[in-house]
Amino acid sequence: MKSPLKTVKDKFGDKAKLVTEVEKFAKNEDLWVSRLNEDKGLAHVSNAKLLKLHVTFTAVQEKFGTRAKLIDAICEIEKRVKDEGYKKRLGAYPVPRLWDLYNSVNKRAAASKKAPAKKPVTKKT
Numbered sequence: 001m002k003s004p005l006k007t008v009k010d011k012f013g014d015k016a017k018l019v020t021e022v023e024k025f026a027k028n029e030d031l032w033v034s035r036l037n038e039d040k041g042l043a044h045v046s047n048a049k050l051l052k053l054h055v056t057f058t059a060v061q062e063k064f065g066t067r068a069k070l071i072d073a074i075c076e077i078e079k080r081v082k083d084e085g086y087k088k089r090l091g092a093y094p095v096p097r098l099w100d101l102y103n104s105v106n107k108r109a110a111a112s113k114k115a116p117a118k119k120p121v122t123k124k125t
Helices: 004-011 015-027 047-063 067-077 084-091 095-114
Strands: none
Touching: 004 015, 004 047, 015 047, 047 067, 047 095, 067 084, 067 095
16 A cells, blocks of 8 residues: 555645645635635645545545535435435535545445345244
8 A cells, every 4th residue: 555645746746736736626615614724724734634635525526516416415315305404514514524424324325225124023932
């Protein structure tokens, strides 16, 4: 397994280029929830975290386009489309947390569809 530094150098050349790629997502208000320390910026974030952010934002942008569509997809899978309070709570979550939630909810829904119906247990007397 490659180290994060080696991965950054292979894919982006150096950390500065990776930071500019992640900052492109930060400028997009449809995806980014600003929780960044303005004094430090993204340049002080670890390579591993920057790589994970880049992968996550790329996947979300390709699959959904915006955070709102991702939130709608989560609500639809959980059958809570009309629950405005739940949508509002999800709206405060950052994209990586929403993406993890979507993956776990989607996996759980797929497993429940595959699971056979349980037969009622009858006692023999």
